[in-house]
Amino acid sequence: MPLFQAKNIRAGYGDVVIVDGVSISVSANNLVAIVGPNGSGKSTLLKSLLGLARLFSGQVLYGDRDVTRIKSWQAVEVGLGYVPQVNNVFTNLTINENLEMGAYCRRDKAGIKSDLEETYQRFPELAARKKARAETLSGGERQLLAIARAMMAHPKMLLLDEPLAFLSPKASGVVLNRLLQIQAEGTSMLLVEQNTIKALQSASYGYILNQGRCVMEGKGQELLADESLRERFLGLGKEV
């Protein structure tokens, strides 16, 4: 059974439908990517699964549990972690406080303390500036903090909204490597990404969205190799 399924999702903002009839499935320990051009509804789809955008119809399952229209603050308790594209840190809190907020739903003080130490070992960029406000971090550092913050809740699955957007090639390489490391350690991922090549190269499975609908799905490498898709939806041109 898949770890996470979204069936026939119709979502948007206000009365405007942006995503129409999209279904996705994520198996345990897999990285699944959703790619597509700007405005295709990728981020809206992700937000609707967590109660941050309006879900008109559809069903969301986590294992065999129906989590459709779950309140956004309950998603963490279910096992879903979310890393937004922008505004992904608490700017007026210190780095340490951001991480503590990631563990808000936990009560095991000793466990939180040891996880903080482990996080600082894993993310040495953050360790050096524990007491600095998050607003002082660069874009790449903020993204790392956002991922580390989400991981403090021990999610079974991470939903990531364009984690590589606006990052330099070097910073996006660092972020992607950390994500792949986390995935290899057993956290499933649903990755929405504008950087199509990197996303599909890393993903075991991918969905291509265009104008709110899923136009193709398949294994990441196979999607990348499909020349008609590359030209029509991914803006990549022919492979050389």
Next chain:
Amino acid sequence: MIDTGQILVNSLVTSSLYLLAGTGLTLTYGLSRFPNFAYAEFITIGAYCGLFFLAKPGGFFLLALVLGFLIAALVGASSYSLVFRPLVERKTSLIHLMVASIALGYVLRHSIGEGWGWATKSYQLMWPVYNIGHVRITLLWIILIATAVLAAVVLHFFLTRTRTGKAIRAIASNPDLASVTGINKQRVILLTWSFGAGLAAMAGVFRAADTRLSPMLGWDILLPIFAITMLGGIGSFYGLIVAALILGLAENFGVVLLSGIGLSTEYRMAIAFLILIGVLVIRPKGLAR
């Protein structure tokens, strides 16, 4: 001759009152993202709770403070739950929320007026006066300053050391992120509204004990409270402390200046108004941003 020492003490008293009164407004404004004009009535409710409890034989001032806090906290929580939360959940606009708060304030103010009458009243308490050199200070003022300092210290530790305190700052910083982090925003906001209304009520008890009380008590000091909220930066408790000190000094030195140029001290409220306009023009996000 200007007695600087006395003016500084008076300033500290004014600042302490504004700090107690403004804490709840800035915190709830930061979390709920709209200015609650009914906040004035939380202050007035405190003043009248004081009148109710202190009128009884054996009425005890500190008990009046505590009971005023609790009753206003209940009114604050009810106001949020019954009026504002349903409106927020319906995605009501800022202007609708503001109008709702003005209407709620009107209802509360007139309920107090109908219940206790519109005439000015007094607690009829006599406070010991101490003279330190040329400086005169009452026991009430000492209790007020001590309460404000204690509230500031407690709140500092609450906001920086406790899980709920950090959650309040997190929601003020980024409400959507706070939600997906697992923070039950509504529970934290409700708690903040209760606590803020309670502190406002304590300010009301002090204000009434120091001067007199009428159903307009809270409304009359709403302008300076909004001025320090804007000056400190909406949602910033530390900015509020600095802003309360600035306005306290500006008002008390300003009164001396007004007298010096032959104007009535009734114009002291104009100082808060000038600061409010100045902040909006020069530094709209306040000192803390």
